[in-house]
Amino acid sequence: MRSQGEKPSGREGGPGSELGADGGHLESPGDSGVFRVMVENSQDLLCVLRQDGTIGFCSPSIHDLLGYEPHEVTGRPIFSLIHPDELEMARDALATAADRPGMARYAKVRLRRSDGSWRVHEVSSRNLLHDPEVRGLVINSRDVTERYEAERLISAQRDLSVRLGRLEDTEEALRVSLHAVIDASGLDSGGIYVLDDDTGGFRLAYHVGLSESFVELIRAYGPDSPHTALVKSGQAAYLDYRQLPVPKEAAHLAEGLKAVAVVPIMYEGKAVGCVNLGSHVEEEIAPRTRRVIEAMLGHIGEALVRIRLQRELRASERHYRTLIERSHDVVLILDHDGRILYHSPSLERILATHGRALEGAVLFELVHPDDLASLREGLDMCCGEREAVGREARLRRSDGSWRRLECICTDLHDDPAVGGLLVNARDITEQAEAENALAESRRAFQTLLGNLPGMAYRCRNDPSWTMLFVSEGSVGLTGYRPEELVGKGAVSYAELVHPQDRDMVWDAVQRALAAGEHYKLTYRIRTAAGEERWVWEQGQGVGRDEEGTAILEGFITDITEKKVYERKLEEYAERMRDFMDIAAHELRHPATLLKGYASTISSRGENLPPEALAASLQGIEVGADRLVYVVEELLDATRIQRGGFALELKPTDVVRAAAEALREIGMRYPKTTFISDLPEGSVVTHADADRLLRLFVILLDNAVKNSPPEQPIELRGRMEGGEMLFSVLDRGPGIPEEESEKVFRRFYQVGGALHHGGPGLGLGLYIGKRIVEEHGGRIWHRPREGGGSVFSFTIPLGERGDS
Numbered sequence: 194m195r196s197q198g199e200k201p202s203g204r205e206g207g208p209g210s211e212l213g214a215d216g217g218h219l220e221s222p223g224d225s226g227v228f229r230v231m232v233e234n235s236q237d238l239l240c241v242l243r244q245d246g247t248i249g250f251c252s253p254s255i256h257d258l259l260g261y262e263p264h265e266v267t268g269r270p271i272f273s274l275i276h277p278d279e280l281e282m283a284r285d286a287l288a289t290a291a292d293r294p295g296m297a298r299y300a301k302v303r304l305r306r307s308d309g310s311w312r313v314h315e316v317s318s319r320n321l322l323h324d325p326e327v328r329g330l331v332i333n334s335r336d337v338t339e340r341y342e343a344e345r346l347i348s349a350q351r352d353l354s355v356r357l358g359r360l361e362d363t364e365e366a367l368r369v370s371l372h373a374v375i376d377a378s379g380l381d382s383g384g385i386y387v388l389d390d391d392t393g394g395f396r397l398a399y400h401v402g403l404s405e406s407f408v409e410l411i412r413a414y415g416p417d418s419p420h421t422a423l424v425k426s427g428q429a430a431y432l433d434y435r436q437l438p439v440p441k442e443a444a445h446l447a448e449g450l451k452a453v454a455v456v457p458i459m460y461e462g463k464a465v466g467c468v469n470l471g472s473h474v475e476e477e478i479a480p481r482t483r484r485v486i487e488a489m490l491g492h493i494g495e496a497l498v499r500i501r502l503q504r505e506l507r508a509s510e511r512h513y514r515t516l517i518e519r520s521h522d523v524v525l526i527l528d529h530d531g532r533i534l535y536h537s538p539s540l541e542r543i544l545a546t547h548g549r550a551l552e553g554a555v556l557f558e559l560v561h562p563d564d565l566a567s568l569r570e571g572l573d574m575c576c577g578e579r580e581a582v583g584r585e586a587r588l589r590r591s592d593g594s595w596r597r598l599e600c601i602c603t604d605l606h607d608d609p610a611v612g613g614l615l616v617n618a619r620d621i622t623e624q625a626e627a628e629n630a631l632a633e634s635r636r637a638f639q640t641l642l643g644n645l646p647g648m649a650y651r652c653r654n655d656p657s658w659t660m661l662f663v664s665e666g667s668v669g670l671t672g673y674r675p676e677e678l679v680g681k682g683a684v685s686y687a688e689l690v691h692p693q694d695r696d697m698v699w700d701a702v703q704r705a706l707a708a709g710e711h712y713k714l715t716y717r718i719r720t721a722a723g724e725e726r727w728v729w730e731q732g733q734g735v736g737r738d739e740e741g742t743a744i745l746e747g748f749i750t751d752i753t754e755k756k757v758y759e760r761k762l763e764e765y766a767e768r769m770r771d772f773m774d775i776a777a778h779e780l781r782h783p784a785t786l787l788k789g790y791a792s793t794i795s796s797r798g799e800n801l802p803p804e805a806l807a808a809s810l811q812g813i814e815v816g817a818d819r820l821v822y823v824v825e826e827l828l829d830a831t832r833i834q835r836g837g838f839a840l841e842l843k844p845t846d847v848v849r850a851a852a853e854a855l856r857e858i859g860m861r862y863p864k865t866t867f868i869s870d871l872p873e874g875s876v877v878t879h880a881d882a883d884r885l886l887r888l889f890v891i892l893l894d895n896a897v898k899n900s901p902p903e904q905p906i907e908l909r910g911r912m913e914g915g916e917m918l919f920s921v922l923d924r925g926p927g928i929p930e931e932e933s934e935k936v937f938r939r940f941y942q943v944g945g946a947l948h949h950g951g952p953g954l955g956l957g958l959y960i961g962k963r964i965v966e967e968h969g970g971r972i973w974h975r976p977r978e979g980g981g982s983v984f985s986f987t988i989p990l991g992e993r994g995d996s
């Protein structure tokens with residue numbers, strides 16, 4: 194019962210903490226202040242999103258990362274900060290996170306700074322809407338713009354290298370090169386110059402974004418011009434166009450260039466050209482743009498020289514023959530039957546055979562029998578195709594020994610210059626023997642490592658923990674294959690370490706290295722499947738690489754089960770502490786009533802008016818009833834745990850039991866209105882009448898405690914098939930969807946024990962569920978339309994009679 198003047202409480206513990214209205218901080222009953230300091234000093238951006246997608250909380254780091262103050266973004270939709278091209282992806286990621294409580298989701302998006310620029314962020318989101326301390330989507334965002342730009346630069350370099358590697362035309366190579374550099378640098382114009390061998394100056398070979406009148410002025414520079422001297426110095430120049438040390442007329446300035454870059458294209462220490470880039474908008478070329486330009490020019494220089502050499506080689510058969518006959522590799526031309534039409538001199542050296550012995554010989558006669566089928570298959574595959582086919586084969590030397598050759602076969606029958614199958618071969622005998630020995634050693638090593646309960650590793654001491662070697666145990670530990678972790682694989686090991694543990698792991702390893710000691714760590718990782726695991730790691734420094742970075746070797750094993758066991762023990766101890774707190778509260782209240790009323794009667798009994806004496810005696814009766822109720826709940830819970838909660842089944846009128854429960858609860862709460870919607874007559878089944886009455890009282894009592902006094906409580910019943918369905922409906926605050934099943938657990942309080950405000954040990958619904966299940970029925974909770982809760986249960990019907 195609620196004492197006079199006491200405010201109605203929430204559902205057995207009340208709501209959890211809420212976000213501050215100003216979004217500046219979190220308020221929590223358990224807040225120790227440590228977490229506030231951690232959040233306010235985090236280098237990452239931490240946000241909490243409300244369910245409607247608006248920002249409810251933002252860490253102070255947003256000022257350094259995006260230029261906003263926390264109060265400027267609080268209440269704004271998160272999507273107002275996201276680049277339009279990535280809105281759909283961001284919405285999908287947040288929707289997925291909202292549908293999966295507790296699961297982390299990851300995305301990479303561009304966020305708008307306060308100055309209008311964009312920064313690339315790696316974002317992780319976790320649904321903590323069900324957590325009463327948060328009630329939102331927790332967003333962790335890290336600025337990876339520099340890394341992203343570096344990856345883009347590497348990709349641009351790689352793409353340019355691949356494209357140039359396929360070109361044989363100089364003009365096309367110049368066009369591709371200039372467009373690639375302009376696209377990667379973000380500048381708006383430029384030209385590419387090549388060395389004029391006749392004059393020693395430079396001539397414009399291709400240009401973009403420049404007016405024709407301006408191009409006429411800069412089409413060529415003589416050998417003695419300041420521009421040529423600047424290029425041949427080998428140093429890149431990034432200047433305001435007006436400060437560029439070359440003669441300029443009014444027509445030059447009319448082009449409107451502001452910032453320019455003059456970057457030599459070098460090859461073997463010599464300037465073979467240059468790229469002049471300009472911007473009609475930017476006042477200065479940023480350092481990042483300079484790095485982009487210089488990184489790409491090496492590929493351009495190599496490509497220009499390669500194309501030039503290829504052109505010269507194609508013009509002279511003598512060059513071809515010189516290269517082939519002086520090469521250590523083997524070149525063969527075969528006819529359709531495998532007969533040798535041509536062989537380079539290196540084949541005679543490898544097989545220790547005179548050239549005359551190879552003239553007209555059939556290659557298959559020299560091949561090891563075990564390799565013959567594979568080689569024939571390869572030659573057949575390449576016939577009629579322009580694609581090269583690779584095979585390995587052993588060829589017999591004149592002394593009977595064998596040499597292993599790696600062969601690349603290409604069908605050039607249609608090429609009049611060749612007229613057969615072109616075979617390029619390389620002697621890899623020593624390499625193959627070394628690889629076999631290494632493979633055997635590695636097999637033995639992997640067998641040893643494979644039997645270890647974890648992952649052995651060798652890595653660099655850098656922030657990514659770049660792996661140089663990982664054992665097969667990585668699959669069982671992390672879900673990733675070794676090749677996915679090594680080098681720049683699918684993921685770095687640092688990314689697997691839980692974000693909250695990364696700094697601790699780094700600091701511990703650095704301290705151990707500085708002291709020359711082993712390190713032993715316990716921390717969390719996230720697997721490829723998104724699971725969180727606890728691991729134990731031991732390792733040590735084993736030297737340094739050529740760059741001076743420390744190399745680490747160690748072993749990591751899974752200790753999740755141990756941690757789970759420890760956590761369960763802690764949770765059990767915490768539940769027991771909560772239960773003791775609740776039980777003490779529940780027992781103290783009626784005991785205090787008994788003592789107070791008894792003291793009143795003892796000290797003033799003879800002088801008390803009859804009404805006051807009756808009220809005191811009634812108060813003693815209420816306190817005693819409450820003590821009995823608490824003890825009965827504890828005894829029932831104990832019987833359930835020990836398997837002694839047996840029913841005494843006999844023909845019972847379940848409608849009558851419901852009506853009796855309404856009368857009893859009505860006497861207990863005379864100010865509450867109860868509405869009954871039960872079948873007329875009797876509905877008889879085999880049941881335990883006392884337990885059934887207890888069940889109704891539990892559900893009705895629970896509804897009263899969690900509803901406003903002025904709201905009625907409804908009890909409905911109807912027959913459905915072979916069972917009786919009862920429902921108790923209230924207009925209380927309701928129960929969060931994620932807690933609908935938890936309310937039937939032993940000692941469970943909605944909102945947690947820390948918020949315990951109303952009477953009860955959290956055993957009523959637990960006992961009620963067991964009563965229903967012992968009768969073979971079902972019990973469940975669902976939200977009530979318009980607010981409140983509906984608790985429903987079924988009782989299977991046996992015999993039935995009408996009154």
